[in-house]
Amino acid sequence: MxxxxxxxxxxxxxxxxxxxxxxxxxxxxxxxxxxxxxxxxxxxxxxxxxxxxxxxxxxxxxxxxxxxxxxxxxxxxxxxxxxxxxxxxxxxxxxxxxxxxxxxxxxxxxxxxxxxxxxIGEAPMRMSLVTATPRRNPWSPSSRLKALPYLDNLLAKEEAREKGADDALLLDTNGNIACTSAANIFLWEGDRLVTPSTNCGILPGITRAALFELAPEIGIELREEEIAPAQLARISGAFVTNSLVGIVPVTNIDGRDIPAHPMTARLAAAYELLLDAAEEED
Structure with missing residues (x-):
């Protein structure tokens, strides 16, 4: 190599x-x-x-x-x-x-x-999450950077594996939902799409930024907010994003099944068209 x-x-x-x-x-x-x-x-x-x-x-x-x-x-x-x-x-x-x-x-x-x-192989078709112990620190400059220290992330990922989940859901030090070990998370509240704010110690992902441009073009309202874990009981769908996997639906969080939201598939299809167009321009 x-x-x-x-x-x-x-x-x-x-x-x-x-x-x-x-x-x-x-x-x-x-x-x-x-x-x-x-x-x-x-x-x-x-x-x-x-x-x-x-x-x-x-x-x-x-x-x-x-x-x-x-x-x-x-x-x-x-x-x-x-x-x-x-x-x-x-x-x-x-x-x-x-x-x-x-x-x-x-x-x-x-x-x-x-x-x-x-x-690399194909991205996973679905993902389950479990809330892990490590917390994202909104006050740390490195929380918003793709910085080398990833110990919290890998420990959270291992904790999720030991609990039978595919990945970890991380909260910030204020108790709000932040991200997974290596992805941004999006939640559906009816037809409204929300994602944790940059105030929650998240890395603002490249795919996340692309969706902020793409969602309004196909009629999806997308907001960034501080999201309390209690809101998970009311969501009607969820997915995660990063540069390698694109958009992956979340099917279970902390043992609770998460329904498949029809707009996730629509957004994923629009994202794939965006990638196809980028390839053709090369």
Whole structure:
């Protein structure tokens, strides 16, 4: 498997990450995960803009341009013969690079940029959720970033697995619904669609943003709100979204069956048309 590291293509078995890299030692870094369909990287510009905004926010200077990273992603698919794969994932990881011990930011950082890719299977048809113990912290800057520290997420995911669910439902520290371990969540209240506000410690997803543009075009009212768990007893449907799975209906939350809302299928169909159009433009 070929990878792209700091401007060069190489075999994954031959590369080396510096043991003093702050991404490994401190989780001091960011990442983006993107879906490629037959070599077309979906929402590539949006992912790069989010990465650029995040690096600016944490003061992490990129050693190359976002355009160069985007081009390297396409080249990496070609190198791994995934340019015609039905579905492939790309991950761009950026760290502050190797530095002396301690928490203080290095005066002259030498960031690490790593890009990897892999073929992936189809997205799940449905998903069950269970409320997990970890909480999202709305006051943490990293809650709104695709930041490397994912310990809370993976512990929540494992807790859900142990309880027989597909994924975890996370609340924020105020007790409101936030997200799943790796996806945004949407809830139907009749024909009205709601999703947790960015005030709830969520990562504003790329697919989430696409739905805010798409929903009004097909007559769906979509709002972001602070959603108390008690509202789950009144919902008429639910689904989750992220860049790799798209839109996946939720069929059960905390042991309660969630009905299939007819508008979820309509929204998913419109989203697939959006992706098809993006492929044709490539």
């Amino acid at each position: 070929k990878i792209w590291l700091n401007g060069a293509m190489a075999d994954a078995r031959d590369v080396r990450i510096d043991p003093a890299d702050r991404g490994f030692l401190l989780g001091d870094g960011l990442f983006e995960t993107m879906l490629a369909l037959h070599g077309h990287i979906l929402f590539a510009d949006e992912h790069m803009l989010r990465l650029g905004a995040a690096t600016d926010l944490i003061g992490l200077p990129l050693p190359c341009s976002l355009a160069e990273i985007e081009m390297a992603c396409a080249d990496l698919l070609d190198e791994n013969e995934l340019d015609e794969a039905p579905r492939a994932s790309l991950r761009v990881t950026v760290t502050r690079g190797p530095a002396p011990r301690g928490l203080a930011l290095p005066a002259a950082p030498k960031p690490t940029v790593l890009i990897t890719c892999a073929a």
